[in-house]
Amino acid sequence: MFSILHISDLHRTPNAKISNEELLSALIRDRDSYTRGDNPIRSPDAIVVSGDIVQGVPLKAPNGQATLQAQYDEAEDFLRKLAAELVEGDHSRVIIVPGNHDIDWQLAKQAMQLVEVGDLPANVLGALQEPSSLYRFSWATREVFQIFDTELYGKRLDAFWKFFESFYFEVAGLLRVKTGSDANLYSLHGGRIGVAAFNSCHGNDCFTFHGSIPAKVISQTHLDMRSLGPFELSIAVWHHNLEGPPYRTDYMDIEIVRAMIARGFRVGMYGHQHRAQVSAQSLRLAASETMAILGTGALCAGGADLPSGSNRQYSIIEINDDLCSALVHVREVMASDMFGPASLPSFGRRSSMEVTWDRPTNSLGAPIDTEQRALTTAVEVAERLVKASCHADAVTKLWPLRNQLSGYGRKLLLSAAEAARDWPPLVELTLEPGSIEELVLGVEARIRMGDCAAAKAHVAQYTPRLQLPAHQASELLARIAAEEGLRKK
Known part of the structure; x- marks a missing residue:
């Protein structure tokens, strides 16, 4: 087997209710427990962190840049210690993507200017809904803003990328990991598994909350993985979930995932919705192709941010050696902020669920060896x-x-x-x-x-x-x- 620790929504900040030491202790204690249980779970061989590394800074908060930097310092300290404990300090086995909380809202807002009523487009709603639109609507003030400084707007993840660069500084064994990339590539399990770590925050800022990954990024990543591989299993990691209530917009279009399926991705991992979820998405091409979609809960979100009936959670994914199936184990907070096996209605009140997926196929629909x-x-x-x-x-x-x-x-x-x-x-x-x-x-x-x-x-x-x-x-x-x-x- 190959085991992946999947954590998301860390929301780290120096004054967090749960300190780095408490969180690290709880995770290590749980690892010691589940690896020695009646049905032992394999200790993690890799770690996936699917976004919201820090809590972020509100628009009107004082000392925004310094506060954000302090949060990332706290997050890096935690992730370094976690990697040292679980993957022998090998940062090439830690996959990190940004989430919406990792965006510098204040910097994004500085790149915008108010659009006066007389300067509004004739079709305001249409302009707001255009792909890659430069217009933003504020529900708080009922005003329309326009991004006028695209260069400054493009720096709204600079604090995240600074943390990212520090975490991977002089790390050996990385496949293709670059600061600022829309899709970083990792190699795991002796080169058998390729992981594409996507930035799903395209167009996401203080007024726009949806997730998005441009089609050209997915296509180019597919081409890059073909040249750097081949891999027996291709995994995609991003932040945003794929569904939400009618009046919410903070999720990602399912068509983006179908584009991944068409290009051979067979496992998708995300966070954002603060609860564990396992589902399958299928696409009919020359043959039916299936991708396992694995969402994990929030590691550190506060009670007000957790869905009703959910606790703080994380997941362990044991991928079988055939690389066509896995067992997903969900761990959640029990007593005294310690983790244990979850009891999930969607899992039949169990803590684990088996998932399978199809092998990639060629243009004729035959499985690729x-x-x-x-x-x-x-x-x-x-x-x-x-x-x-x-x-x-x-x-x-x-x-x-x-x-x-x-x-x-x-x-x-x-x-x-x-x-x-x-x-x-x-x-x-x-x-x-x-x-x-x-x-x-x-x-x-x-x-x-x-x-x-x-x-x-x-x-x-x-x-x-x-x-x-x-x-x-x-x-x-x-x-x-x-x-x-x-x-x-």
Whole structure:
């Protein structure tokens, strides 16, 4: 299995009712409990944080910039400590996206100006509803504003990106993670899982609360993941939920998710609605394709911000090794602000629910063999590296796939390791040589590592099995004897 801790809506602030220390203690204590229970849950291999990292600052609050910075300092302190405890401090296994609370409302407002009645568009409602509209309506003052400084407006997430850059500073193992990107890409589970971390706050500010991810961002991300992968499972992470009451606008259009399904995403993870939810979305193309949509509850929202009947929550997602199914476990606050298994009506009063999804399909509707595609791509990359005399890099590329390689791929790994004089991998690869050539390589590797006794035993064990000609066996033993003689001198 591969396990993901899914947290959202942290709403961190230095004066929060629940301190970093209390929250961290509760999460660690719960981890110690669920990993040792009657039906143990795997300890997290990665962490997904789906937005609302901080509480944010109201429009009229004094010292807005300093207050926001202090909140992000508090959030970074918490996430660093959480990563140290749960994923060995490896920040490349922590995925973070922004939420609506991460937007600097004061900066967004500074980029707008009031539109006088005489300057209003003829069709005000139509202008407000246009995609990427520059007009905003304030329900509080019944006034229309227009974004006049698009450059300043584009900086309304600068405080988030500053925190983001600090958290990932000089972190190794990141796939493609850049400050300010609409979609950052992560690689998990030895490259089997690709994660696209989307910013769903396009056009979101102090007056507009909906979630949105531009279609071109999803399309470009699909192309990027094809070139950086292939991945056996593609996961999308964003902040906003996909449905809401008739008079609310703070959710995301379901068509955005359908665009993800059409491009091979099979799991979606979000927060925002402050309660756990598991659903499936389907899209009919050449064949029916299904995506599992996994919403988690709020980790730290106050009581007034929680839906009726909901407690503070988080989730653990155990993805099965087939990468086509998972078990979603929801944990919620029990007594003394400690977490335990939830009892959810939507889960049949259980704390866990199994979910499945379809494998990506090609244009004819046939499932794509992503594992074979990954092997083929890795071998092609390694072949280019060998031709460029980058033998050690070729070994690094193929080594995680060594148990799946056969034929040309296995031979390429063996020859690259030999050219790189990387003897330990050759010893492991030739524990059970499949040919005389592999036996010879294995013997040479053992000699180079100074284990002549093991080299002789290897010849003795596999000479009859591989029907090694007597003259070749004699040559190998003579080579071992000569090395032993040199070592005695």
